[in-house]
Amino acid sequence: ILKEPDFGTPKSKAATMVSLEIDGIKVSVPEGTSVMRAARQVGQEVPSLCAADMLDAWGSCRMCLVEIEGARGTPASCTTPVREGMKVKTQTQRLEKIRRGVMELYISDHPLDCLTCAANGDCELQDTAGEVGLRDVRYGFEGEKHFGAGADPKDESNPYFTFDSSKCIVCSRCVRACEEVQGTFALTIQGRGFDSKVSAGIMADDFFGSECVSCGACVQACPTATLREKAVHEHGVPNRSVLTTCAYCGVGCSFKAELQGDQVIRMVPHKDGGANEGHSCVKGRFAWGYATHKDRVTTPMIREKTTDPWKEVSWDEAIHYAAQRFRTIQEKHGKGSIGGITSSRCTNEEVYAVQKLIRAAFGNNNVDTCARVCHSPTGYGLKTTLGTSAGTQDFKSVEQSDVILVIGANPTDGHPVFASRMKKRLREGAKLIVADPRRIDLVRSPHVAASHHLQLRPGTNVALMNALAHVVVTEGLVDEAFVAERCEAREFDRWRTFVAEERNSPEALEEKTGVPADDVRAAARLYATGGNAAIYYGLGVTEHSQGSTMVMAMANLAMATGNIGREGVGINPLRGQNNVQGSCDMGSFPHEFSGYRHVSDDKVRTLFEGDWGVKLSPEPGLRIPNMFAAAVEGSFRGLFVQGEDIAQSDPNTRHVTAALEAMECIVVQDLFLNETAAYAHVFFPGTSFLEKDGTFTNAERRINRVRPVMAEKNGGMAEWDAVCRLARAMGYNMHYDSASDIMDEIARLTPTFKGVSFARLDREGSMQWPVDDAAPNGTPTMHVAGFVRGKGRFMITEYVPTEERTNRSFPLILTTGRILSQYNVGAQTRRTENSRWHEVDRLEIHPFDAEERGIADGDMVSIQSRMGAVTLPAMISERMPQGVVYTTFHHPTSGSNVITTDQSDWATNCPEYKVTAVQVARSNQPSEWQMELEN
Ligand code: SF4
Ligand code: SF4
Numbered sequence: 003i004l005k006e007p008d009f010g011t012p013k014s015k016a017a018t019m020v021s022l023e024i025d026g027i028k029v030s031v032p033e034g035t036s037v038m039r040a041a042r043q044v045g046q047e048v049p050s051l052c053a054a055d056m057l058d059a060w061g062s063c064r065m066c067l068v069e070i071e072g073a074r075g076t077p078a079s080c081t082t083p084v085r086e087g088m089k090v091k092t093q094t095q096r097l098e099k100i101r102r103g104v105m106e107l108y109i110s111d112h113p114l115d116c117l118t119c120a121a122n123g124d125c126e127l128q129d130t131a132g133e134v135g136l137r138d139v140r141y142g143f144e145g146e147k148h149f150g151a152g153a154d155p156k157d158e159s160n161p162y163f164t165f166d167s168s169k170c171i172v173c174s175r176c177v178r179a180c181e182e183v184q185g186t187f188a189l190t191i192q193g194r195g196f197d198s199k200v201s202a203g204i205m206a207d208d209f210f211g212s213e214c215v216s217c218g219a220c221v222q223a224c225p226t227a228t229l230r231e232k233a234v235h236e237h238g239v240p241n242r243s244v245l246t247t248c249a250y251c252g253v254g255c256s257f258k259a260e261l262q263g264d265q266v267i268r269m270v271p272h273k274d275g276g277a278n279e280g281h282s283c284v285k286g287r288f289a290w291g292y293a294t295h296k297d298r299v300t301t302p303m304i305r306e307k308t309t310d311p312w313k314e315v316s317w318d319e320a321i322h323y324a325a326q327r328f329r330t331i332q333e334k335h336g337k338g339s340i341g342g343i344t345s346s347r348c349t350n351e352e353v354y355a356v357q358k359l360i361r362a363a364f365g366n367n368n369v370d371t372c373a374r375v376c377h378s379p380t381g382y383g384l385k386t387t388l389g390t391s392a393g394t395q396d397f398k399s400v401e402q403s404d405v406i407l408v409i410g411a412n413p414t415d416g417h418p419v420f421a422s423r424m425k426k427r428l429r430e431g432a433k434l435i436v437a438d439p440r441r442i443d444l445v446r447s448p449h450v451a452a453s454h455h456l457q458l459r460p461g462t463n464v465a466l467m468n469a470l471a472h473v474v475v476t477e478g479l480v481d482e483a484f485v486a487e488r489c490e491a492r493e494f495d496r497w498r499t500f501v502a503e504e505r506n507s508p509e510a511l512e513e514k515t516g517v518p519a520d521d522v523r524a525a526a527r528l529y530a531t532g533g534n535a536a537i538y539y540g541l542g543v544t545e546h547s548q549g550s551t552m553v554m555a556m557a558n559l560a561m562a563t564g565n566i567g568r569e570g571v572g573i574n575p576l577r578g579q580n581n582v583q584g585s586c587d588m589g590s591f592p593h594e595f596s597g598y599r600h601v602s603d604d605k606v607r608t609l610f611e612g613d614w615g616v617k618l619s620p621e622p623g624l625r626i627p628n629m630f631a632a633a634v635e636g637s638f639r640g641l642f643v644q645g646e647d648i649a650q651s652d653p654n655t656r657h658v659t660a661a662l663e664a665m666e667c668i669v670v671q672d673l674f675l676n677e678t679a680a681y682a683h684v685f686f687p688g689t690s691f692l693e694k695d696g697t698f699t700n701a702e703r704r705i706n707r708v709r710p711v712m713a714e715k716n717g718g719m720a721e722w723d724a725v726c727r728l729a730r731a732m733g734y735n736m737h738y739d740s741a742s743d744i745m746d747e748i749a750r751l752t753p754t755f756k757g758v759s760f761a762r763l764d765r766e767g768s769m770q771w772p773v774d775d776a777a778p779n780g781t782p783t784m785h786v787a788g789f790v791r792g793k794g795r796f797m798i799t800e801y802v803p804t805e806e807r808t809n810r811s812f813p814l815i816l817t818t819g820r821i822l823s824q825y826n827v828g829a830q831t832r833r834t835e836n837s838r839w840h841e842v843d844r845l846e847i848h849p850f851d852a853e854e855r856g857i858a859d860g861d862m863v864s865i866q867s868r869m870g871a872v873t874l875p876a877m878i879s880e881r882m883p884q885g886v887v888y889t890t891f892h893h894p895t896s897g898s899n900v901i902t903t904d905q906s907d908w909a910t911n912c913p914e915y916k917v918t919a920v921q922v923a924r925s926n927q928p929s930e931w932q933m934e935l936e937n
């Protein structure tokens with residue numbers, strides 16, 4: 003099992019080095035390093051209980067005392083910084099005696115059930131007692147307050163871990179982890195001295211009822227068995243580990259899967275993980291049980307018609323059946339009559355295999371991916387302005403930011419581990435501007451308060467951004483030197499004239515955006531003059547009819563103020579899915595090969611044709627919405643769906659299901675029989691991330707390894723292998739011996755991946771693309787010396803109001819989003835205990851809007867749009883501005899996509915999930931659609 007060293011206190015960032023001697027060993031460390039850390043670096047193990055290198059030194063346990071030549075007493079090594087020429091002794095008879103005495107006190111108030119304790123073999127108290135040579139306890143063990151009859155009962159309220167205060171040594175590591183690492187401040191130490199104890203909040207009875215978000219940081223920090231995973235209680239301490247990557251959001255946290263045999267006992271965040279540095283959230287840390295859920299389908303299945311029952315068959319039969327049906331369709335309706343959708347849930351290698359299947363074996367470019375409905379405008383907007391379809395920074399960069407502008411993103415729910423890093427920087431004094439219709443948690447949470455909350459009306463992003471730019475341009479806040487050196491002058495001048503127009507002033511736009519002009523002015527000044535300013539944004543930016551325009555507007559603002567090309571600044575999409583960046587990189591779009599190169603580019607096509615040994619089409623293929631339209635109209639008749647639940651996650655459900663029903667052959671490759679599989683004819687059982695061998699690319703372009711933790715549960719078929727076999731059955735010879743081979747091909751054909759291989763990733767850890775001759779070790783920050791496209795390009799961003807208008811029949815605007823505990827359509831998280839936090843989707847509505855309609859908290863309400871209706875319970879919430887309602891889409895029966903419309907981004911067709919005009923009314927029955935679904 004991988005045990006990461008713990009150096010006791012955080013690493014010092016100082017540049018000056020200090021030399022000292024520890025137990026006669028010479029060592030040189032950065033100024034500000036603790037004596038403890040320096041000692042551990044040279045292998046001198048100072049015992050400790052209250053220290054951990056994820057946390058600031060605390061100095062309470064008195065175990066780590068040392069002697070320092072010329073100094074009086076025995077200072078704690080964790081709180082003593084090194085000094086030049088210092089001579090330290092970590093082991094003397096005097097120290098030994100003191101440490102033993104301290105330990106004796108601890109143990110006198112600790113139950114002696116080591117052999118039957120869940121932490122046996124994984125307990126720092128136990129280890130340290132051994133280390134200091136504790137042999138007897140003179141105080142006896144009776145009369146203790148903390149265990150036995152006087153003890154508090156165990157708190158089992160959290161589904162994933164227990165809190166047994168009888169074992170607590172009040173080292174406060176849990177409290178500090180919750181504050182310093184997670185930033186939630188759910189725990190406190192109540193009482194004083196011997197009576198002090200850890201408690202989950204003051205208002206709450208237990209963990210579940212408290213502010214706790216179940217990130218597990220406290221459990222990880224706890225040196226005793228006080229806070230312990232329930233799985234460890236149940237199965238015992240794990241005995242082997244495999245390093246891998248979380249398969250939920252685009253943060254891409256690294257984890258150690260800890261196992262006994264092939265049973266995962268727990269997932270522990272990996273300290274060396276570039277994206278998470280040892281932290282995690284409730285999904286990655288605890289919600290992986292779906293991988294072994296009984297609902298998983300593990301045998302291939304086929305059926306003639308979707309009304310027939312499924313028939314379990316061998317892999318060979320399923321593959322040949324699918325190939326034959328696809329071939330028949332192509333013979334009848336032409337090459338372009340079939341296509342496929344790749345999945346951001348899958349590895350780069352699996353995605354690459356599917357797009358190759360489509361281009362090389364199907365013979366067309368009808369491939370698209372879920373990024374169509376989330377971040378396609380990011381790709382378009384950033385490519386147009388800066389030259390790369392990806393964010394500019396790594397997550398660590400936020401540590402250097404002075405002003406953070408969060409737009410249309412809710413990181414504490416959507417990207418929790420990044421939110422923790424951001425909150426840490428905010429606690430250090432960075433300023434925050436939030437632009438969001440809802441009052442998200444970041445606006446005001448413990449020790450974090452936004453300087454400005456620009457509570458704009460959904461659909462007016464571009465107007466707001468133009469207003470901010472107007473202030474920058476008209477108040478002389480442009481970084482003229484940056485613009486002159488790095489951007490195209492003519493385009494900049496055009497843009498400057500455009501945003502300076504009076505109609506783009508905060509005053510002129512106030513009525514449209516709903517944001518007071520003074521706030522906009524103040525926020526713009528802060529962003530432009532407050533030091534390093536960074537933009538982080540999410541789907542609240544992209545999923546609009548002007549999604550691409552908005553991305554370009556943000557890039558304009560960043561360029562105009564010189565906030566690009568170094569640490570602490572930049573413009574960063576918080577990408578939703580684990581590998582959505584990767585699936586785009588791998589050529590999942592109908593107009594691009596891997597590395598964002600257009601299919602019409604003869605040179606690129608020739609390269610691929612040479613390598614793949616087949617003629618490729620220069621014509622861009624169909625996007626998902628076009629596939630659906632063509633299916634309804636009859637020319638598109640077959641679809642390979644890799645790990646996507648389009649029936650639930652795409653907008654305008656009725657239209658999507660009509661398209662799916664119209665097709666002759668749908669092949670679904672997935673873990674579960676999802677909503678889309680109801681329309682499928684062939685089912686290929688997939689593999690969970692715990693079974694995959696490959697790579698994921700996160701939101702910061704970081705390529706992380708995904709390693710098989712257990713054997714494939716689908717009869718030993720890697721997903722890419724099933725895809726290769728299908729290609730062969732269709733007559734195109736596609737073959738790889740391993741996932742690593744696929745990466746070698748990707749590296750061979752994609753300039754930005756040139757230096758990537760499994761061997762290198764295994765050796766060196768993660769790498770951020772581009773990894774090429776110019777940047778052999780990867781690129782944490784983009785556009786440092788110049789923009790990838792040469793000069794930065796300012797684009798005119800005219801605000802065009804969405805066609806989705808409110809009126810008397812549909813007076814409210816509906817917007818949708820995510821919650822921390824659930825993940826998108828919930829296919830995975832609903833199959834875990836995470837549902838305890840979010841059992842149903844609710845409609846959040848402002849008290850006035852509710853009152854006007856006679857709606858009370860918890861009432862069932864019907865939400866009617868121009869497209870359809872659903873019924874959900876209402877939740878009265880002052881987070882909402884008047885006139886705007888909000889819901890999540892984690893449960894299939896909620897059907898929020900029944901009401902979303904066909905409106906989409908002008909450039910990329912990304913659907914306008916965030917703006918739907920609706921009416922809300924009390925209702926005591928499910929909608930017509932929901933009733934149909936139930937039957
Ligand atoms: S699980 Fe996380 S949020 Fe909950 S108390 Fe522990 S550290 Fe705090
Ligand atoms: S619960 Fe664990 S980490 Fe927290 S104070 Fe007690 S022993 Fe320390």
Ligand code: SF4
Pocket residue numbers: 248249250251252253254255278282283284285286287417418419420
């Ligand atoms: S923040 Fe994202 S990647 Fe990290 S553990 Fe949570 S869901 Fe997984």
Ligand code: FES
Pocket residue numbers: 049050051052053060061062063064065066067078079080081
């Ligand atoms: S580790 Fe230094 S006082 Fe606890």
